[in-house]
Amino acid sequence: MKLVHSIADLRAELAQHQRTAFVPTMGNLHDGHLALVRQAKPLGDVTVASIFVNRLQFGPNEDFDTYPRTLQADCEKLHSAGCDVVFAPAEKDLYPEPQTFSVQPPAELANILEGHFRPGFFTGVCTVVLKLFNCVQPHAAVFGRKDYQQQMIIRRMVQQLALPIEIHTGDTLRADDGLALSSRNGYLSAIERAEAVHLSRVLQSMVQALRQGPRGVSAIHELEDQAMQALRQRGWQPDYLTVRRQHDLQAPQDGDALVVLGAARLGSTRLIDNLEV
Numbered sequence: 001m002k003l004v005h006s007i008a009d010l011r012a013e014l015a016q017h018q019r020t021a022f023v024p025t026m027g028n029l030h031d032g033h034l035a036l037v038r039q040a041k042p043l044g045d046v047t048v049a050s051i052f053v054n055r056l057q058f059g060p061n062e063d064f065d066t067y068p069r070t071l072q073a074d075c076e077k078l079h080s081a082g083c084d085v086v087f088a089p090a091e092k093d094l095y096p097e098p099q100t101f102s103v104q105p106p107a108e109l110a111n112i113l114e115g116h117f118r119p120g121f122f123t124g125v126c127t128v129v130l131k132l133f134n135c136v137q138p139h140a141a142v143f144g145r146k147d148y149q150q151q152m153i154i155r156r157m158v159q160q161l162a163l164p165i166e167i168h169t170g171d172t173l174r175a176d177d178g179l180a181l182s183s184r185n186g187y188l189s190a191i192e193r194a195e196a197v198h199l200s201r202v203l204q205s206m207v208q209a210l211r212q213g214p215r216g217v218s219a220i221h222e223l224e225d226q227a228m229q230a231l232r233q234r235g236w237q238p239d240y241l242t243v244r245r246q247h248d249l250q251a252p253q254d255g256d257a258l259v260v261l262g263a264a265r266l267g268s269t270r271l272i273d274n275l276e277v
């Protein structure tokens with residue numbers, strides 16, 4: 001496995017290959033990321049993972065400075081998952097000058113849910129993902145379903161900008177108790193870690209209710225309110241627990257395929273999760 005930092009070295013490394021499969025990450029990797037790498041492998045004749053903590057997608061009060069940088073451990077894990085090339089640019093490699101051009105995703109996709117609570121997040125994500133795509137020039141890229149809204153917005157960006165890249169989605173990996181694997185789980189204390197599973201449990205109970213009961217507007221609002229209340233009573237600060245239609249994350253209408261999504265803070269750690277119904 002090769003580790004490269006500059007765009008020039010990355011391009012030189014990939015020049016001999018026909019078809020690149022790509023997994024972008026911010027590092028601090030867990031088994032969910034490695035599953036994406038394994039999923040990417042058969043999609044190309046070379047597999048690239050990027051590790052870059054992207055300042056543009058962090059808000060002023062978020063964890064950019066404290067986000068764990070664990071390059072050596074990440075490289076060992078990527079090697080074991082069969083990754084061929086790790087692209088780990090320094091900030092000056094990817095942003096040698098202030099990044100004043102940006103990709104502005106449409107408000108109806110990007111200013112709801114995560115984008116409502118993290119203004120500018122999806123502009124930061126789309127800008128860096130497009131730039132990483134330009135550096136890596138992949139034929140296929142794999143994103144995790146845990147970031148449901150992110151993978152949907154990236155699919156739309158690729159489609160509207162006619163990028164010649166197949167976007168694949170990887171399933172969410174979960175711990176034995178059901179907690180979705182996330183780099184931010186490492187912030188949880190032992191007590192919080194035991195409690196954290198309740199985000200997925202509340203989403204699971206919403207899925208059960210939707211499968212068995214009414215799906216009208218008022219039933220859905222009641223379900224969302226009950227779910228928010230259930231987490232609040234356990235000491236969480238939920239941002240949203242909501243039922244949306246899968247294809248554009250708008251409020252559902254009869255017959256739509258549904259997804260339930262949640263984001264909530266446990267202590268100082270913000271966790272997200274989702275389940276398709």
Ligand code: PAF
Pocket residue numbers: 024025026052054057125128129147150
């Ligand atoms: O999902 C992530 O880790 C990041 O948002 C991504 C896609 C690597 C862009 O920085």
